Amino acid sequence: MNHALILPILLPLITGAGQLLFYQAPFALQRLLGFASTFWLVLLGIWCLQIAGTGEHVLYHAGDWPAPFGIVLVLDRLSAIMLALTAVLGFCCLLYASSGSDTRGAHFHALFQFQLAGLNGAFLTGDLFNLFVFFEILLIASYALLLHGGGRARSRAGLHYVIINLVGSALFLIALGTLYGLTGTLNMADLAVRVAQAPPSDAPLLAAASLVLLVVFGVKAAILPLLFWLPRAYSAATAPVAALFAIMTKVGIYAILRVFLLVFALGETPVSETAWGWLWPLALLTLALGGIGVLGSNSLRTLTAYLVILSVGTLLATISLATEASLGAALFYLIHSTGMTAVFFLLADLLGQQREEGYDRFSATGPIGHRWLLGTLFFIAGIAMVGLPPFSGFVSKAWILQASAQEPQGFWLWGVLLAAALLTLIALSRTGSSWFWRPGEMDKPYPLERGPLTLVSLMVGLNGLLAVFGDPVMGYLELTAEQLLDPRAYIAAVLPEATAARQEISP
Secondary structure: OOHHHHHHHHHHHHHHHHHHHOOOOOHHHHHHHHHHHHHHHHHHHHHHHHHHOOOOOEEEEHHHOOOOOOOEEEEOHHHHHHHHHHHHHHHHHHHHHOOOHHHOOOOHHHHHHHHHHHHHHHHHEOEHHHHHHHHHHHHHHHHHHHOOOOOHHHHHHHHHHHHHHHHHHHHHHHHHHHHHHHHOOOEHHHHHHHHHOOOHHHHHHHHHHHHHHHHHHHHHHOOOOOOOOHHHHHHHOOHHHHHHHHHHHHHHHHHHHHHHHHHOOOOOOOOHHHHHHHHHHHHHHHHHHHHHHHHHOOEHHHHHHHHHHHHHHHHHHHHOOOOHHHHHHHHHHHHHHHHHHHHHHHHHHHHHOOEOOOOOEOOOOOOEOOHHHHHHHHHHHHHHHHOOOOOHHHHHHHHHHHHHOOOOOHHHHHHHHHHHHHHHHHHHHHHHHHHHHOOOEOOOOOOOOHHHHHHHHHHHHHHHHHHHOHHHHHHHHHHHHHHHOOHHHHHHHHOOOOHHHHHOOOO
């Protein structure tokens, strides 16, 4: 048993607890501890990618209790990708916050670490109850991070955010209680075996529990009609917090992949068929609404929030095709969209600091400081976000279109995805021309901090590198998709003694 597997959870938890205990210490120490912890998470993410790349499932049994009786952590390619993406994003957001936004409220760095611990735990856990526990950890931390800095807008957005997620948590417990009552277990591998062997009389309740879980994960992922809390909440948060929140919707998407391609995917008539039937139209509507929201936004932060919704619709529509090619393309787009929406939240803050009035609102078109430098960065980031070559957005969308071309419903995805991309192009072009083309330069521009500007530029550069190294990345993601569509390997790794039961299950 490799004890390093628990470090992505344990390290930020211990660091956050230490920052709470020594909150009266010099603020530089808080930052140093946060940087050290997050940097180690980046190294652990790289290690996880390397270990999972062998195709083996790496397990950690807490207390050395065997599954399904004890708590088990499971590392596969999908969880390794999410761990590495979270670590890199968290490190970039923490660097940006160190420019001053982390001083606007109390305990920012401790809450940031608890958020990372909750995210990492959700990606590693092998049972549904602990998925609920880690959801609550990351949500409680996100409540406080959303309110960081105070203000009426954040308080109002935070209230809506808390209420919708409390309802989601209650529904999560109802679904868990139903599944436990029917199967006697919440370990995901054990659940997959028992759900596949459940008597026909239990099928309606299992289908109902799966649909309740789809609603719960839909709240986390922000799928229509459960998404209206997101634009206000994300646009009200401080820039580094909003950028970190770019990974939050991906937790819901991860949960959908993990649960519906593992727990409900086996047997002659998989329970997940009902959920997939609902997911496809809702995803297309979410994608369409995201494109309309982007075009109708009144500020760059709100526009970016709708870009998050647009990315969720694109991901879920692609995932619902449930083929190896579509899953690989969806994972590539997940990496791209998470990084670029984070870039735009940070870029909105940089631009807002250089405007005389209106911050990032489109209604204000006065002079802007450092117009040519920021305009060039906005232009490059816009190209990457829309999905034009040579950036990874073009690669991911081309792969999605290619993967869906052979599917009967691919026509609808082509039409809605390309229309949403056109609306995004129009919205960003309108923003760029009104901010950087028409107004003149400020007579006395505000100081432009080199650290945040360099960081945002490097994040855009990482998007370009993702396209440059697209071939090996695509190879890794194709293997990840293949692993996801073979849940028997996951079950065999977690429950090695259940060979006889597994042989009775047909995929």
